[in-house]
Amino acid sequence: MVGQGVLRVCLLDPDVTRVLSVARTSTGQRHEKLRELLHQDFTDFSTARRELTGSDACFFCLGVSAAGMSEAEYTRVTYGFTVAAAKVLAEANPRMTFVYVSGAGTDSSEKGRSMWARVKGRTENALLALPFQAKFMFRPGYIQPLHGIRSKTRWYRAIYAVATPLFPLLNALFPRSVTTTERVGRAMLAVAKRGAARTLLDNAGINALAARS
Numbered sequence: 001m002v003g004q005g006v007l008r009v010c011l012l013d014p015d016v017t018r019v020l021s022v023a024r025t026s027t028g029q030r031h032e033k034l035r036e037l038l039h040q041d042f043t044d045f046s047t048a049r050r051e052l053t054g055s056d057a058c059f060f061c062l063g064v065s066a067a068g069m070s071e072a073e074y075t076r077v078t079y080g081f082t083v084a085a086a087k088v089l090a091e092a093n094p095r096m097t098f099v100y101v102s103g104a105g106t107d108s109s110e111k112g113r114s115m116w117a118r119v120k121g122r123t124e125n126a127l128l129a130l131p132f133q134a135k136f137m138f139r140p141g142y143i144q145p146l147h148g149i150r151s152k153t154r155w156y157r158a159i160y161a162v163a164t165p166l167f168p169l170l171n172a173l174f175p176r177s178v179t180t181t182e183r184v185g186r187a188m189l190a191v192a193k194r195g196a197a198r199t200l201l202d203n204a205g206i207n208a209l210a211a212r213s
Contacts, residue, residue: 002101002140003061004149005181006188007034010059013189020055022048022085042081045088053092057192060085060100066116074116079123090130097134097192100127101184104141104202128199136191137200142170144180176204183210 004027010016011031021027021036037051042062045052062081066074082100089096102124107117110125124137170178187201187209198205 001145001149001181002063002143002184003059005145005147006059006061006185008147008149009182009185009189015193016189018055020051022052043076043084045085049088049092052089055089055093055096057097057099058086058089058093059188059192060098063101063103066119071115071119075119075122078116078119079126082123083126086127086130086132090132094131095133097136097195098127098130098132099136099138099188099191100124102137102139104139106137106139124200134191134195135199136188136196138184138188138206139200139202140179140184140206141203142178143184144171144178146180146182149181175207176202179203179206179210183207186210186213189213 003023007019007021007027007029010019011029011033016033019031019034021034022039023036024038024040024042026036026038027034037048039045039048041047060082062077064074064077069077086098089098100123102120103116105114105117106124107114107121108124110118110121112118112121127137128135184206187206190196190209190213191201196205196209201209
């Protein structure tokens, strides 16, 4: 869902000259700036190194819900896939800005009781240790999808079906706790262009960057 949002922002921005989407399936979109790389093995990106060379920024939006998953399986996807891609990208593009979509409540100590928060924290820490020119960890909470964007997770879609009519009220009452796919996309592109004072960005920080972009 976040990936769809930042893709839309990038394709609309005149400063962005080229977008490479890396996924297992096609986005279904056609645009003169968009090229797709269909890659099946997310544990090994070494075979795609040439295609992954020459970009200024990576917006890493892959993620799954931890509901019903063991810690080993959740770690394989959340930590394993992310770090496998990031290591190849860092070697091929040392001047790259890497933006990772984590989540509110992520545990940087890696020692808390929440399994998903520990794994997300471990993933963030591994990314921060890589030699990218700049690294930003986005920790959004509630994200309202806009512009026809839909989550691929069925029970998320059910939540959004109920919450969408309430979003104007939630946004008015809790402006620091909610954001949108548009704001997240604009904030990701903003840090790629100009950087930011903080490495870890919550909803409030995301919204502030989006407002200035």
